[in-house]
Amino acid sequence: MKLYFLPGACSIGIHALLAEIGEPFEIEKAARPGTHEFESYKRVNPKGKVPALIRNDGSLLTEFPVIALYLARINPERGLIPTDIEGEIRVLEMTEYLVSTVHMQGYTRARRPEKFAPSESDYAAVKAMGLGIFQAGLDRAERQINGKDWLFEQMTIADFALFYLEHWSVVNGIGSLGQNCQTHHDRLWSKIEIRRAIESETMPSS
Structure with missing residues (x-):
């Protein structure tokens, strides 16, 4: 998996969650609006924001609650989301x-x-x-x-x-x-x- 982040942005919450889970992942700095690199980043994530997670099958997930829920569900042994x-x-x-x-x-x-x-x-x-x-x-x-x-x-x-x-x-x-x-x-x-x-x-x- 690969996490696209911006330093100090809300993506630090997902970065911390990935670190807590302990499964291997990569990180890549996203681009901010107004920079030359931003259009390239929008080809990865059309929403142009962070966090964004590229899953192992190459598909994209966005939005903090969705990414967090996905990570909790694929790591049930961590107990990060209740089962009831x-x-x-x-x-x-x-x-x-x-x-x-x-x-x-x-x-x-x-x-x-x-x-x-x-x-x-x-x-x-x-x-x-x-x-x-x-x-x-x-x-x-x-x-x-x-x-x-x-x-x-x-x-x-x-x-x-x-x-x-x-x-x-x-x-x-x-x-x-x-x-x-x-x-x-x-x-x-x-x-x-x-x-x-x-x-x-x-x-x-x-």
Whole structure:
């Protein structure tokens, strides 16, 4: 398998998940819009974004929750998605909320207000709205962890969606992590294989 990523993007969640699973995979840096390489990347992934996963049969998967679910399903021994339907839908519900609401509606507004407002005079209000959504998501996760190690009774794919949001908060200083979320982030970040995977994204090619 090959993961297309951008350093520090939400693809770090999938990169961390792959590292945790421990199966062999390759990584390749995607291209950003506006660069000469972007059209080439769009031939790989017409959506032009990350994460994108090329499976062993050569087919493409996109969208964080879908890639995460696929990886959990093909590695059932890791227990990253519950086997009962109620447990599964609750994990998927949380994963989708973290990605589509907390990230896309919250963090993106706070960091890229121009995507949501044509006038620069509106940027401050858009940023404030985004920060509110982002913080509300972190606070919801804080309450759900409630002293546990993970969002649910065991580690699931939802923890890797939360991890990249927590990491953004730590690195970029957006939002505030409660003690449960800070400990959750540090628990994953302290895993050597995950830390090495994320740090490798910014290493120069040999």
